[in-house]
Every structure is written in C-alpha cells, then in structure tokens.
Amino acid sequence: MSFDFQLFQLINNLAGRNPILDGLMCLLVNDYFLTTSMSLILVAFWFEGQDRGQRERNQKAVLRAIVTLFIANILLKLCNLVYFRPRPFVGHEVNLLFYRPTDSSFPSNPATVGFSLTVAVWLYHRRLGALLLALATLFGLSRVYCGVHYPSDIVAGALLGGLSAYLVVRKGSLFDPLISLIIRTGRRLYLA
C-alpha cells in the first residue's frame, strides 16, 4: 500500500465519527463556500491601501492573481489531457461525504485554484497570503477528508497553482501593459 493511500486513509477514516466535524468539512468541501470567500478577499484587497502607491501594489496583486487563475486552469486541463487518475472512491472502500465527481483526481482542481490565488497574493502581502494559505489548506484537507481526492492530488494541485503564480508574478512582465491599463482605467473611473 502506497504512502499516499495510507495518508488518505488516515484522514478519510476520521469521517463519520464526529457529526460536527463532518458538518464543518461538508461546508468547506463544496464548490461555493471557500471559493466565494477567497474571491471576496480579493475584492476587498482591490480597495485596500492607505495611499495611491499601496493601493496600486495591491491591485496589481489582485490582477496577477486572476491571470494566475487562468494560467493554472489551462495547465490543469493540459495535465488532465495527458493523465487520468480515478477518484479514491473508484476501486476503494472510502467514507464519501460528497458527490462523486467524474473528472480526473490528479491534480486537484480546488487545490490548484486555491493555491494559485494564495501564492499570487502572498508574494505581495504576507499576512493576507497567510490567511489565504490557511483557507486553501483547509480546502485541500476537506477534499481528502470527504473522500474525493488523494493527498498527492492536493500536493500536485498546490505545486501547479504555486508555480503558475510564481511565473506570473515574478516572470510575467508580458501581462504588465494590460494590468497597468486596467489600473489606469480604474483610476480614471475613481475605482482604483
């Protein structure tokens, strides 16, 4: 038995023992709660900052996070095209607290989304990045707890998201003209 599956069982076997923990994980695992919460944080972060310079830096972080999300999703689809991994509930006895997704388990889509936003923001703002990191980690953990992902899916998703963010933020000067244009337009409209 692989270490990945052992770790999966260790986490997934906690499911079904404590109704409160199960309820909490069901809240975290769905496609709406954490994705919407993280998006709301980005909305608020757009307006954050005491002066124009600080706001511009934060707005660049938000726009780069959005670009990262697109890039990470493209990379994820490419991975899905070349490699398909069945979900843990296919061929194993698991505690399933969620519906049965039919797409590839590897790499985890929610982990890719969560960690791409997290790393893109973390490279600009450590404290907010830490908050997003906590949310993304909970998102990944809940997917394993509820039986829809292996831990290695989450790690791969996190690496893919993190790498995309690093490339966009540190090496993505290609997007700078577009990002500057959006911020300039926003400023003219008194929204940036």
Added chain:
Amino acid sequence: MLNFISVHLAINYSLLAFVTIVGALQLVAARHKLVGLALIGTVRRPAWGYLLAIILIAGSFAWFFATTPEVFVPGLAGAELAVLFTTAGICALVFTLFVSSILHRVQRQERSDLTGEGRLSHKPVSLQLLRGTLYLPDDGADAPRPAICVLPDSSERTLLSYPLVAALIEEGFIVLAVDWGPQEEIHYPAVLGLLPSAVAYLTRRDDVDPERIGVLGVDLGGDLAIRSAATDQQIAAVLALAPFLDRANTQPGLGILKEMSYLEALCWARFRQRGKLVAELSPLDSIGQLGSRPWLLVYGDRDAVTPVEGARVALGGEMTRGKVKTLPGEEHLSLARSPAASVLVARWFGENL
C-alpha cells in the same frame, strides 16, 4: 461550457455573490472611511459599517446553504461560477455606488439645512475680463484698508457661503471674490489675466491700500494664486488652501471617495482641464519666484486629494521661505468652509499685510 444545469442554484449563487460583495464593500468603506462606498455613515460610526458588513456576509452565506440543497450535488462548473460572481460583482458595485450617492446627498442636505449659513452684504463687479463680487466692511473707517482677492475652487459658483469671507471682513479687509466664469471658458493662458485684473481694480479704489493686497486661492484657485503672485509684484502675500501643486494630484482615483460620493466625483471630473491647467500653471516653479514675500499653504490632515505629505515632499527646499500648515480633521473639499481655516486665514493676512 456554460450550461447552468440548475437555474435555482445559479440564481441563489448570484444573490449570494451580490450580497456578500456589497458586504465586502461595506467592510472596505468602514476600514478606509470611504463615504463614496458606504451605505451607512462610516466616518463617524465605522463600527456600524463593520456590523453591516458582517450581517450581509454571514447572513447571505447562512441563507444560501439553508435554501440551496443543490450545493451538495454536481452543480455549477468553475467557469459558470466565475461568470456569475463577476456579473454579481459589477451589479453590487453599481448598486453600492448609486445607493451610497443618494444617501450621501440626503445626509449632506440635512447638514446644510442645519448649518443655516448667513448672507453677507456684497455688490457685483463687472469690468472687461473681471467678474466678481466685492465685500466691504461696514465699520465706518475712512483710511485705506488692506484687500484680499479670493479665487475659489473652479467648481464653486459662489463664495457667499464661505465663512472665511466673513472672517476676512470681520478682520477689516476688503474682499474681492473673483469669478472664474463658465468652466468651458477656463483656458491657459487666458486665466493668467484673472488675478492681475482684480488687483488692478483694487488698486484703483480709494478705500484700498495698494501696498497691502494679498491673494487667497482655494484648490485650483490656489495654484493660480501662486502663479499670479510670481509675476505680479503688487501682490504682497499669498495664501493657498489645498492647491494641487502637481498634475498627479488632480487624478486622485479611489481616494476621492473618502470625500465625496461617486456621483459627486463624476461631476468633479467633468472639469477636464483641471490637470492640464495645473501642469501649465506649474505652481511649484512659481513658489521659487515669490522672493521675500510671505506665503502659506494650508491643507487638511484628511485631504485625500492632495495629501499634505506630498506637498511637503514636492516643495522640498522652498519650505524655508514659506510654510505648509495642516488643519486637523479637514478634507480637501471641506477646508475652505471650515471655521478653523477662516480664523487661520484672517489671522495670517492680519499679520502679513
């Protein structure tokens, strides 16, 4: 790609996104005192803003999970969520800006009604280029007096409500409030003739001491006052309330929502020549040409348009001959109406003319 297999889920998610984004905007408004985004008074009561934000965000999540059983079955795809969230976000922003503007207008109306601003006796002046209003003290003294040319913010139509005119009259000054004329007719270099013609008018009057004429400018008027004083030696002292100094300050972006509602900001933006005029007037260069004549720049410490720190940095070495003063609690737009500024202006001209 966009199937929206559950219409009920899509509608509920859109409502969730809409209300939570309004909540997030309230959080930001309370944190940064952005009156242009606030649905309730945040400057005086930020706690109410935070409370409203928490109620909107937590309440809408609770409502969504309580009324949407489709959350735990295959539902909306990522792209569908993104489309719904973005659409709801735009709607929430427009809603917040519009409702906030209406509420801000109502509150401002109430404040204005409560103020009950008095009227000053005045007479219109109209001579070739010069249009304005002359205010004379009625204390019966015959000796020639010092006089102040006042150039208001270019978006102001009248100076009658300014307490600072009353304070200057009280101090014994003759005050000539210069009218910019219609905004569409304000152009460089024609504006350079405004203050010299006003000063020339005052020097021809028997009741004015031609050696004691000062200029007071507000906002863009401050920039023009500085520039005019640099070339007109008859101007003995210059005081500017919240001048822009730099073209970049005429594009304050989101910061302007700390001082006005979004609709007011759009009206403020309609005077498109503002930035170009500041660049052409180059007030920073002109300050260096004032020589030994006294000058003072006054800013509110809550000025979101022209932060006083920016003015201090921009002035650099010029600070030795004049001063930059900060008034606590005042904003860019409120400064000229503040009683504290009126007292300061009247006292400063009293000491320097």
